[in-house]
Amino acid sequence: MKKLLVIASLLMVSLMVFSITTITMTSGGVGKELEVLYAQLKEFMKENPDIVVTVIPMPDSSTERHDLYVTYLAAGETDPDVLMLDVIWPPEFAPFLEDLTKDYDYFELDKFLPGTVKSVTVNGRIVAIPWFTDAGLLYYRKDLLEKYGYKNPPKTWDELVEMASKISKAEGIHGFVWQGARYEGLVCDFMEYVWSFGTDVLDDKGKVIINNPKAVEALQLMVDLIYKYKISPEGVTTYMEEDARRIFQNGEAVFMRNWPYAWSLVNSDESPIKGKVGVVPLPKGPGEEGRHAATLGGWNLGINIFSSKKEKEAAKKLIKFLTSYNQQLYKAENAGQNPTLKAVYNDPKLKEAAPFMVELFDVFINALPRPRTANYAEVSDAIQRYVHAALTKQMTPEKAIAGLEKELKLLLGQ
Secondary structure: OHHHHHHHHHHHHHHHHHHOEEEEEEEOOOOOHHHHHHHHHHHHHHHOOOEEEEEEEOOOOHHHHHHHHHHHHHOOOOOOOEEEEEOOOHHHHHHHEOOOHHHOOOOOHHHEOHHHHHHOEEOOEEOOEEEEEEEOEEEEEHHHHHHOOOOOOOOEHHHHHHHHHHHHHHHOOEEEEOOOOOOHHHHHHHHHHHHHOOOOOEOOOOOEOOOOHHHHHHHHHHHHHHHOOOOOOHHHHHOOHHHHHHHHHOOOEEEEEEOOOHHHHHOOOOOOOOOOEEEEOOOEOOOOOOOOOOEEEEEEEEEEOOOOHHHHHHHHHHHHHHOOHHHHHHHHHHHOOEOOEHHHHHOHHHHHHOHHHHHOHHHHHOOEOOOOOOOHHHHHHHHHHHHHHHHOOOOOHHHHHHHHHHHHHHHOOO
16 A cells, blocks of 8 residues: 555656746846846746746847847747847747737736837737836936036936036046947937937838938937047947946946936945936937937847747746736836836836836837837848947948948848
């Protein structure tokens, strides 16, 4: 009898082991992103003991991450199962992502911000689920502006230049830090200048319209911030998000362009500038057509089409958990990443942890998308090369914009 019980027990253990599904997911490590994800996964696996989730850390550079995905998916790799996707990638990667259209109600997508759902919809198919959304913002030192007699943060680029010049010289610090390295982040920054001057790269019909005086002026301003006004260091041409954030957080800059994630870090207990930071929309350009503009950012969660059926089902459970109300609130409070669920913005806990997310809600829902095209990677690469060439004085802004126009027309068959 005892022998039968032992055999039965071993059989049960064996069945339990074989019923476990292991899945992999990718994640970046900007700010507290990875730390928060590990905490969430610990809770998920406690609730779902039959699923084990392993994280594949990715480079902070979205350009490098994109290239890794191309390698994985082109080879038909079954890992990773869950892919963290930049908001601009769904059109390109759609053929390699599981169609989630029939799961619309399962994920309760009617409760999400409409713009985020639109960003994961390709030719009528839903290929990913919105995880968190983003928009470029201007961070500033409230204490320093007050010290030098400024009652309000800058509303125009001219005001930013004037304030940054005065304060940075007096304090012996940088005036303005941003993302100027040759990678996707530079495209985000460049688009904000272009839009703020009242123009664009493509029109509503996809026609290339970048070669115009306002676009040249916008790029010229970016160059002038470094070499004429000297409020941005020459090293800004190598900065990504974390480079700018560390400098600003160390008290070495007056202004910073960055994403919402930086808020929780600059206000952490370890931050020398805790409680001294304000956040406002990015400045607008000159003239009647000048406007405040922010690049739509954010990341989505998609499922590898080459994963097994069991892995796909486990992946859906994981994505539903990570995009749930409580987890989006937790992520916003602890990683500073904006929710994609509308209801979370009404939660008092969010207003307490990150008041700007509620106060600047219009900025997030009105953020502008980068050019939407299936060959976006090539379009982005062209923008990066020509803009960076101007920032490093290898080309004049006029030549860079003209060269960019020519290459974009070739890429888009115009």
